[in-house]
Amino acid sequence: MADARGATGSAAEVAAARRRGPAPDDSLSQALAAAAASDCLLVALDFDGTLAPFTQDPADSRPLPAAQQALDALVALPRTTVAVVSGRPLDFLRTVVDPQRRMVLSGSHGAEVDLGPTAQGHGGSGIELSAPQRELLDRAVAATRRLVSRHPGSHTELKPAGVAFHTRPLRDPVEAERALAEMAQEYSRLPGLRVTPGEHVLECSVLSATKGDGLAAIRSAVRPDATVFAGDDVTDEDALAVLGPRDLGIKVGPKDTVAPWRVADPEALATALGRLARERSRLFGSRPGTGPAGVAGGGSTGTPLR
Numbered sequence: 001m002a003d004a005r006g007a008t009g010s011a012a013e014v015a016a017a018r019r020r021g022p023a024p025d026d027s028l029s030q031a032l033a034a035a036a037a038s039d040c041l042l043v044a045l046d047f048d049g050t051l052a053p054f055t056q057d058p059a060d061s062r063p064l065p066a067a068q069q070a071l072d073a074l075v076a077l078p079r080t081t082v083a084v085v086s087g088r089p090l091d092f093l094r095t096v097v098d099p100q101r102r103m104v105l106s107g108s109h110g111a112e113v114d115l116g117p118t119a120q121g122h123g124g125s126g127i128e129l130s131a132p133q134r135e136l137l138d139r140a141v142a143a144t145r146r147l148v149s150r151h152p153g154s155h156t157e158l159k160p161a162g163v164a165f166h167t168r169p170l171r172d173p174v175e176a177e178r179a180l181a182e183m184a185q186e187y188s189r190l191p192g193l194r195v196t197p198g199e200h201v202l203e204c205s206v207l208s209a210t211k212g213d214g215l216a217a218i219r220s221a222v223r224p225d226a227t228v229f230a231g232d233d234v235t236d237e238d239a240l241a242v243l244g245p246r247d248l249g250i251k252v253g254p255k256d257t258v259a260p261w262r263v264a265d266p267e268a269l270a271t272a273l274g275r276l277a278r279e280r281s282r283l284f285g286s287r288p289g290t291g292p293a294g295v296a297g298g299g300s301t302g303t304p305l306r
């Protein structure tokens with residue numbers, strides 16, 4: 001019987017191959033194999049639209065089981081750090097994405113960083129707003145709530161340094177577009193806000209950090225030989241832009257990108273992550289010392305163990 005890659009195998013192997021889905025194309029497979037072979041590897045991933053498919057209610061989002069499985073496998077390997085770099089607040093990432101505290105996390109589009117199991121250890125960057133920033137945020141929240149009251153079904157998401165106006169539940173796409181345009185206009189009346197568009201959402205922040213800043217802070221702590229980063233949205237481009245020639249940038253979905261590689265959707269990314277985890281496990285799985293770079297047994301400085 002032929003499996004999803006055209007090879008033959010037992011019924012169990014075929015079932016496993018079906019669960020994994022089609023293999024990434026040859027060029028991405030080769031790039032994943034090269035990344036898997038690097039001594040110190042950082043795998044940094046966006047959350048919504050990348051690890052987790054979109055849901056109506058942001059509180060319901062969870063990584064795809066296949067993606068979770070790959071992350072679990074990667075995080076247990078030596079010299080391997082897994083990071084999530086998201087627009088979500090750090091608290092959400094800690095509670096929902098990494099309750100076991102095995103990962104490095106950056107929330108609020110780069111404004112919050114928890115270096116977790118690296119040598120620098122756990123602890124959030126604890127956003128402290130100045131009085132003018134707090135006042136600006138209060139005004140942005142008030143403007144968002146006013147608009148939500150005019151568009152029943154839309155909703156507000158509060159963040160430590162910002163607020164998001166969500167329109168996904170609005171049934172009428174014309175109303176949703178109009179609501180987003182109105183929100184953009186309201187935010188533009190509040191100088192000092194950083195405004196970010198997303199999937200059925202408009203967000204603003206009183207801080208200027210980007211996911212590029214979040215990823216750069218993580219890379220300084222981990223000092224990887226190679227970084228794999230995947231993301232689906234406009235804000236992920238800031239992170240993709242800090243990658244170098246030995247790194248692997250993957251765009252999830254159809255949007256414009258600077259990333260050299262692309263996969264169709266979170267399911268395809270989960271397949272690619274599974275391949276990365278299997279290949280790295282094959283190469284490094286039996287080496288002494290487990291856990292991410294910077295953890296005892298994995299090297300305390302993040303420098304290569306040669």
Ligand SMILES: O=P(O)(O)OC[C@H]1O[C@H](O[C@H]2O[C@H](CO)[C@@H](O)[C@H](O)[C@H]2O)[C@H](O)[C@@H](O)[C@@H]1O
Binds near residue numbers: 046058059086
């Ligand atoms: O940087 P990300 O991890 O991609 O987060 C970006 C924003 O994602 C969330 O909103 C999006 O996902 C929701 C759940 O699937 C969906 O309902 C919403 O329409 C999307 O825009 C999240 O709520 C935001 O806080 C994130 O900044």
